[in-house]
């Protein structure tokens with residue numbers, strides 16, 4: 001159980017790096033860390049390895065705060081470790097940004113669920129789920145169309161908001177096109193970047209200019225990004241598809257309205273959890289929502305937790321969720 005809570009009020013962006021074993025996740029991580037450091041930022045890393053040793057940790061360097069979760073996958077066997085490790089990382093190093101490098105065998109949707117737990121204790125906002133795809137490996141499994149690896153790769157691709165089709169030096173131009181078509185079919189929403197050694201401008205995949213809770217369509221785009229966007233024909237231009245949305249409530253809301261709001265959530269949102277203060281009951285509750293069933297547990301009023309909701313699903317509109325929740329908050333304002 002997490003006993004201490006952070007008092008720092010900033011919201012920390014979180015990026016999840018997913019992708020099959022050996023696809024290039026660490027290669028990308030090293031580039032992202034160098035980028036953040038060059039901007040004077042303090043990044044922190046959560047590394048998860050199936051084995052008992054973390055060899056990649058050596059590559060990261062001693063100047064980056066790192067939490068290691070070894071001996072299992074954070075999406076299943078050591079999932080309970082993720083929240084306490086993240087909270088500790090935030091409390092000790094107060095990072096500006098956190099990257100979670102998943103094991104190659106991880107199902108990213110389960111990791112989102114683990115981060116949702118953590119959002120109850122520290123202010124986190126999942127920004128991107130980046131899946132790195134090994135071109136030659138995908139080509140091989142795609143042509144066979146079966147097996148556990150095929151299904152896992154498919155899940156990692158489906159869940160992503162950013163896709164790096166990496167190691168394109170190892171496939172032909174025709175094969176590249178075949179792979180891009182495959183990615184598009186499995187995930188019509190993600191942005192696709194064709195890369196060698198994950199070389200793509202970090203600004204193109206990080207969406208740093210987007211403030212939490214602000215529609216990506218209104219973000220300001222840097223010149224570098226703009227150039228990149230116009231030269232990249234494979235990208236979709238709506239960024240408003242996310243796998244998780246974290247909402248920090250600004251005030252208590254009405255319990256009846258919130259319950260009926262939960263019931264009408266789109267089917268694409270299959271998991272939600274959080275803490276709310278109800279104006280009409282004068283109490284705080286932990287809420288859980290799964291498979292269209294909502295459950296509320298009363299919290300002690302002394303618990304110093306933020307009012308927050310985390311919503312997980314497939315490519316739903318973050319803006320719509322945000323606006324309708326803000327509406328619930330506004331309803332209370334007018335009722336006062």
Ligand SMILES: Nc1nc2c(ncn2[C@@H]2O[C@H](COP(=O)(O)OP(=O)(O)OP(=O)(O)O)[C@@H](O)[C@H]2O)c(=O)[nH]1
Nearest residue numbers: 020021022023024025026027104166167196197198
């Ligand atoms: N040919 C080629 N090799 C690459 C490319 N990107 C990465 N590699 C190599 O692929 C190997 C695996 O890269 P990593 O970045 O360690 O991959 P990973 O996904 O972190 O691997 P795991 O942690 O084992 O899951 C390394 O030897 C990289 O140098 C690429 O675009 N082309």
